[in-house]
Amino acid sequence: MAIFVLQRTNKQYRQSFLFTITDNSQEMIIPLLLDDPFAYFTFDQNHLSFQIKLSNFSEFPQFNPFQQNQSNLKALLRKYVIFGTTLEDFIFNRVNTHNNKLLVNKILELNNHKKPNEKLIIKYSEFYITELMFMIVIDQKQQIILSQKQKIQKLEKGIKVFIDGINKFLQAQLNLINKSNLDRNSFYKMQTKLMYILTKFSITKDIGLSSCNINSKINYFIKLYQKAYNIQIQCQYHMDHDFYIITMKQMLNQLLIKLMTFLSKLNEDQISIEIFSEQNYIDLIIYTKSIAALNVKLQKKTNFRKILKQIGPFDKLIVNQESVIIRLYKNMGHLEDMNPFELS
Known part of the structure; x- marks a missing residue:
């Protein structure tokens, strides 16, 4: 009996010595061999x-530098899944099924x-060591490599x-060209659609300021869209007939094209636009039965809002019960002289 106890004690000492030597060797060697993030761990049956x-x-930016490695490991094991289960549960199942005589090496693809x-x-x-x-x-x-593949x-x-x-788009334009021989409206519709598609894919190069007759500019687009879509748009100008503003002309064109496109899709018999000259602004007041629908459509169009923010003080419409207002700068050359509270 004493011999058996002595043998068991010696075996435990040998295992403890082997584990200590192995552990110390690993602490020195593993960090030298690996440049990638790694975790070397075991399962504590007691806890x-x-x-x-x-x-x-x-040491790596994808992990929380304010947490200990133990917490980062726990977060990693619970964040990713494989074969329909978390990595933590997957490895826990391996604790009970691993054959101590086997060395397992695998490359695994995990999903968040x-x-x-x-x-x-x-x-x-x-x-298995000890x-x-x-x-x-x-x-x-x-x-x-995986990230590049996903980007590609x-x-x-x-x-x-x-x-x-x-x-x-080209097929639709071809159909409109074929119809335009018989239907004059199709020709104008083709023109408006081409203008709209160009605003979606164009990169604005001309951001210089120039003088623009706001009355004739709005009149041009109203007449074009009336011919294309058989809609009635009444427009009233509360200013001189030849009223010029200083603005980014290309931006203004894109804004009006997008506005008229959305107005034509409302399918309403009567739409009214009034144009007022304020102290520093031009207000385009639009009266329609579908105020809410028009507002939602325009608000969702980020490109429309970007253009509006560049040539007006707001990137949003001013909404009333009966109308929506698009406010534009009257003279962008005088922006520095304007009251900062008026620009906010």
């Missing part, structure tokens, strides 16, 4: 949790359970959508 032996997570399209490539290992150990290495080179796929998808849109 039923994974415990870090060695890690460099805190909250953002399925976000993937993580890791090198995963299981091995206890079952686990190793996770985040393969940053593979992450870069998004770009290819975007190009396909763009080409499909252009094909549909």
Whole structure:
């Protein structure tokens, strides 16, 4: 009996010595071998949790520098899933099924359970020294390759959508050209659609200020869209017939094209526009039955709001019960002289 106890005690001492030597060697060697984020850990049966032996997570920007490596490991294990289960549960199941004689090395592709399209490539290992150990290495080179592939796929998808849109547009224009021989409205409709598509894909180069007759400019677009869509737009000018403003003319054209396009889609018999000259602004007051619908449509169009912000004091419409107001600068050359409270 005494011999048995002595043998068992000696075995425990040998295991403790072997583990200490191994552990010290790993602390020196592993960081020298790995430039990628890694975690070397085991499962603590007493606390039923994974415990870090060695890690460099805190040295990398994708991990929280204010948390210990233990917390970063826990967050990683719970953030990503594989085979329909969290990485934490996956490794926990391996604790009970691992064969101590086997060395397991795998490359795993994980998914963020909250953002399925976000993937993580890791090198995963299981091995037994004096206890079952686990190793996770985040393969940053593979992450870069995966990220580039995803960007290429998004770009290819975007190009396909763009080409499909252009094909549909050109086909629609071809149909309108064929109809225009019999239907004069189709010719003007083709012109307005072409103008609108150009505003969507054009990059504004001319941002210089120039003089523009606001009355004749608005009249031109009203007459064009009336011919194209058989809509009635009444316009009243509460100013001189030849009234000039100083603005970005190309931006103003794009704004009016988008506005008239949305007005033509309201399918209303009567639309009224009044134009007032204020001290520093020109107000385009639009009366229509579909005030809310028009406001929502224009507010959703970020490009429209960007243009409006450049040639007017607001990027939003001024909404009343009976109308919406588009406010534009009367003279952009005098912006520095205007009261800052009027510009806010």
